[in-house]
Amino acid sequence: EVQLLESGGGLVQPGGSLRLSCEASGFAFSNYGMTWVRQAPGKGLEWVSGIVGSGGKTYYAASVKGRFTISRDNSKNALFLQMDSLRAEDTAIYYCTKTGGSGWHFDYWGQGTLVTVSS
Amino acid sequence: EIVLTQSPGTLSMSPGERATLSCRTSQSVSGNSLAWYQHKPNQPPRLLIYGASKRATGIPDRFSGSGSGTEFTLTIRRLEPEDFAVYYCHQYGTSPFTFGPGTKVEI
Numbered sequence: 001e002v003q004l005l006e007s008g009g010g011l012v013q014p015g016g017s018l019r020l021s022c023e024a025s026g027f028a029f030s031n032y033g034m035t036w037v038r039q040a041p042g043k044g045l046e047w048v049s050g051i052v053g054s055g056g057k058t059y060y061a062a063s064v065k066g067r068f069t070i071s072r073d074n075s076k077n078a079l080f081l082q083m084d085s086l087r088a089e090d091t092a093i094y095y096c097t098k099t100g101g102s103g104w105h106f107d108y109w110g111q112g113t114l115v116t117v118s119s
Numbered sequence: 120e121i122v123l124t125q126s127p128g129t130l131s132m133s134p135g136e137r138a139t140l141s142c143r144t145s146q147s148v149s150g151n152s153l154a155w156y157q158h159k160p161n162q163p164p165r166l167l168i169y170g171a172s173k174r175a176t177g178i179p180d181r182f183s184g185s186g187s188g189t190e191f192t193l194t195i196r197r198l199e200p201e202d203f204a205v206y207y208c209h210q211y212g213t214s215p216f217t218f219g220p221g222t223k224v225e226i
Contacts, residue, residue, distance in 0.1 A: 037164075044207065044218060045207050045209075045218040045221075046218065050214070060215070062215060102169075103211055103212075104152070104211035104216055105169040105170075105209065106154070106156075106164075106166060109163035109164055
């Protein structure tokens with residue numbers, strides 16, 4: 001059974017940093033691209049960042065490029081999102097997602113972790 | 120960036136009715152790389168359809184997807200009580216990957 005478990009969310013001041021983690025199990029982790037998707041309060045879904053299975057290529061939304069860094073440790077089946085220079089508009093639930101293999105659709109999602117950026 | 124537009128914003132339906140949700144993209148979607156997700160409060164989104172028309176594992180056949188290019192449709196053949204939720208389309212053919220604003224299907 002595929003499981004994705006996020007951690008690392010919390011309250012942080014504007015300009016601060018936070019590192020999210022996602023622990024994956026139940027599938028061959030290194031064979032799949034992984035992404036982060038977020039949902040701000042009362043808003044829709046926003047794709048944030050993605051990384052290919054090998055970790056050799058990464059992708060970012062314009063809203064986070066230069067501030068967020070996605071990475072993975074295939075030896076530990078773990079996905080990370082380093083978030084720096086956080087802003088109030090980064091407040092959201094952050095979901096870890098697994099891609100479908102045949103494309104960058106998201107066939108499994110974690111329960112999400114809440115990030116609140118506020119002074 | 121490819122912009123997705125969904126219509127209507129809200130769909131007021133009754134159980135047993137047929138629901139038709141539309142998703143329009145600002146550019147043609149590469150390889151028909153278009154997915155649909157169902158999202159209920161306090162739950163993560165669930166993949167329904169990918170590749171414009173392929174049902175994800177475990178999705179009932181009352182859900183179907185169609186379309187190509189810039190026009191896509193999600194049809195729910197006979198609404199069940201558990202189908203009332205927000206539905207998002209998502210293009211993953213071109214980075215940055217983008218979502219539509221959602222259609223809320225309400226009773």
